[in-house]
Amino acid sequence: MSRLDVRKTYKLYIGGKFPRSESGRSYAVQSASGEFLANASMGSRKDVRDAVVAARAAFGGWAAATPYNRGQVLYRVAEVLEGRRAQFIDEVAAGEGLTARAAAGVVDAAVDRVVWYAGWTDKIAQVLGNLNPVAGPYFNVSAPEPTGVVGVLAPQASSLLGLVSVVAPVIASGNTAVVVSSAARPLPAVTLGEVLATSDVPGGVVNIVTAQTAEVATWLAAHRDVNAIDLTGVAGAEGVDWAGLEAEAAGNLKRVLRPQVAGGVPVEPDWTAAPGLERIRAFVETKTVWHPKGL
């Protein structure tokens, strides 16, 4: 007897739950060679709004968690990612048009990237902080603190390695993230949501909206309750006005991480290169305190 197909329903990941888009819309996702892969939810501005509310609610707890604890949680994300290796390889191979072997390399790199950032959580303050020399009987300490809710336009081409490479540094330092996934290749992002939901990451710390980048990016950039925005995903995104997004982001003085530029146009960085601290540094605020020395 033949079995009925159990088809997967692709949904958003907001506040630790998997809602459909409030708009009720979906769109067909195609493989690199143009075959139909799945229907994904097409998130709207109101889904982004709900995601920001969830991210804001989660921020206090996540920022207050010890860096050690955040590292443990990120390591757990890597474990669960590894456990879903086969599924990710399929999705990456289909979406990015890679061979199974190349896709396996990408998934391994993505797992390693999460482990790398997991190791950084309790070292950020040591490297980015400082004991400043001052002319008086004071300790003068600078320490990095998370910026807040960070909007992330995930890279369009690298749908898994690129995605974890932009999300992990944001949450490693205690920020919460509202991620707009790659518009054409959203499936690894949906599966990453399922990984996050089962790996001790508190609900709302990462929220993933699969959507047309041009439609929702403006709302995210203009949102007054978002403290920073990563514009990596404007590279290769259809109809996205980078300068317009920066202008909107200026409305509440968001921190903006600009995309890499080559030949005057935004391009995706080489995600296989060693990431460095740039992405962590972009989303922390330095707090400096004076403390009197005991005499």
Place this chain on the structure above:
Amino acid sequence: MTVSTTTRSAAELTAQARDVLGVSRLTNRALTSWLHGLPGVDQVGCEGRVAGLGTRSIKTTSKAWAIDTAIAMIDLTTLEGSDTPGKVRSLCAKALVPDPLDPTTPRPAAICVYGDMVATAKAALGDSGIHVAAVATAFPSGRASMAVKLADTRDAVKAGADEIDMVIDRGAFLSGDYLTVFNQIAEVKQACGDAHLKVIMETGELVTYDNVRRASYLSMLAGGDFIKTSTGKIQPAATLPVTLIMLEAVRDWRELTGVQVGVKPAGGIRTTKDAIKYLVMVSEIAGEDWLTPEWFRFGASGLLNDLLLQRQKLATGAYSGADYVTID
């Protein structure tokens, strides 16, 4: 804001109640047969009607109007054991200037505080026209002797309260002693003098919708100027079905006696979406006559901030955040 208030003595109220009931002496038996003769509430129909009204989509200019109307209907409330004069003053400052970014923002109708904070609130609000409402009669339980309840009321009125929010004796109501509840409301009404009386029925403790309808009629009969759902200290507080029953009651009461009574849902209304659902219901059930701060109020504290955020969204076109309103 003008609030039409008539000073009524308990004796006058009893006489009027006799007329409404058509009896020569107001006894508990007469009240019981009148209240229990009211038609029962169709629970499924009531909740279905609420669900239907809740799906109305209010957008653009209608939404802007609804937000401003809802702001003007708020009784901005702080009823905590930890209230300090400073907290009451900062709440008053918020009522005077709800949104410093936009001076066209309307002011809420009143500040609602405990009796001992009335003088503080009154001084902070000055002649702005924003009313001071005081909860009285051993709020929130209502478990005290009548002498204490009356003294509580007189204290608040003497301190300058424009409105008194009293609680009914739910114990007496649930045990069927309607006459006691009637007499208490009537006496408090007398003690209020010129102040406006809101009767808190604490619907969360009344168990059934039928009881909510009975308590509404009893409160109106005894001279309440407003009927109010809850203290906000009991869950569930204000709900849409309960408010619908109260709105039907005030509509029918005006048909019956010619007297218009206001409605105030209080507690648990936190979002603009909720507030707009209530306004839709007011318009559909009671009618447009009730769509003013004189006849409909929201008892709330957090609601104002959400309304302000939505108002900013309409003005600027961008979603706003908690950094743009005060922390209360």
